[in-house]
Amino acid sequence: MERRAELLRAAARVYAKNGYRGSTTRRIADEARVNEVTIFRQFGSKDALIHEAIATCGGVEMVPDLPLVPSDPCAELTRWGSTVMEHMREMQSMVRRGMSEQEEHPQLAASVTAGPIKASNVLRAYLVRLQSHGLVTEDFDHKVVSSMFISALFTDALERDSMPELFPTPLSAACSLYARTVLKSIGIDVPETASV
Amino acid sequence: MERRAELLRAAARVYAKNGYRGSTTRRIADEARVNEVTIFRQFGSKDALIHEAIATCGGVEMVPDLPLVPSDPCAELTRWGSTVMEHMREMQSMVRRGMSEQEEHPQLAASVTAGPIKASNVLRAYLVRLQSHGLVTEDFDHKVVSSMFISALFTDALERDSMPELFPTPLSAACSLYARTVLKSIGIDVPETASV
DNA sequence: ATCGTAAGTAAGCGCACACTTGCAAAACGG
DNA sequence: CCGTTTTGCAAGTGTGCGCTTACTTACGAT
Secondary structure, X not given: XXXXXXHHHHHHHHHHHHHHHHOOHHHHHHHOOOOHHHHHHHHOOHHHHHHHHHHHHXXXXXXXXXXXXXXXXXXXXXXXXHHHHHHHHHOHHHHHHHHHOOOOOHHHHHHHHHHHHHHHHHHHHHHHHHHHOOOOOOOOOHXXXXXXXXXXXXXXXXXXXXXXXXXXXXXXXXXXXXXXXXXXXXXXXXXXXXXX | OHHHHHHHHHHHHHHHHHHHHHOOHHHHHHHOOXXXXXXXXXXXXXXXXXXXXXXXXXXXXXXXXXXXXXXXXXXXHHHHHHHHHHHHHHOHHHHHXXXXXXXXXXXHHHHHHHHHHHHHHHHHHHXXXXXXXXXXXXXXXXXXXXHXXXXXXXXXXXXXXXXXXXXXXXXXXXXXXXXXXXXXXXXXXXXXXXXX
């Protein structure tokens, strides 16, 4: 049982670095420090191994919740967004691979998009709560606002390393800036001194 | 000379669909309806062909300008953003591939990131102009605002097809909604009736 | 002591890959 | 019409791929 788990972790690592075609059974076996034949005895095929690896190692849906009763939108969004971004950053290579190979391996892409989609739903529900609890008075389009916030987190997490000029620095301050900007667009002006 | 150009276009197409490892010389030759040997006589190696293909077909920097003297920010940003997004959508497969293979082929990634980086610079200069021409009175962080707008365009262009739930519909209205949201965050409230 | 199970080792299969060679057929301008 | 360049075609090289086979080793339960 130990070898199985080790093979799954190794396969996820190799896939993130080399993609599907680059993840040869020999490389995965070496990475897991296991004989290559063990792969085929345990999983039957390279395809089965990689699919199980991405589904288990990649599908961990670590999207945290946002407060049921919002009180400090800026702090809450910043904290939530930072967690989401941190998690996306850890999986950035795997996510990029999955997205770029979605035509050839739709199931892998599906495992990888589950996180952002769940995050988007959690955020939209929170935005609705902001309004129903009277913290936002003006009307706004939940879908557009949540889309822009998620896009900011998603792009920052995936592309900052290759296009650092595009993003506010330092990384630790970025999410708070995104949250402030988004909140301002729906009429919540957070004073500069208020921080997280 | 005709074959050379045809090979370059075919290589770019095949790369976008199959990635570097999946772009076999046989496939490219078939796509270009040319004998496989011609590739090696013209370019010497698969590597040289693909690099030249991405540099020429992918490096076309079609980022339009924004007005030197801004007058109608919402209309101008919407028009500009739509053009940028349309262009990114056409190259979405190639961009995804390039970004996911940046560790193995940094030059390809560089060709592919040039567009978004240029767009970001054009936008930031425009935001500065908005302020210097008195169209925006309050102070704001140009980098954060441009980053969020570019992220919205970038993510929408690259991921809408695989995660449609994340984005406002229809596509044709999305950019205008992004522009309005961004402008509201810097204090420009555009009445609903104003359209593009 | 024996058996079943999971693992390692070594060898090999057929295939696709990037790339090469040799030769004949075009395409072209002088 | 000839000479050069470009292309097509057929065959082949060595390498790495996914996967298989046959045999051996280690070990815990019966």
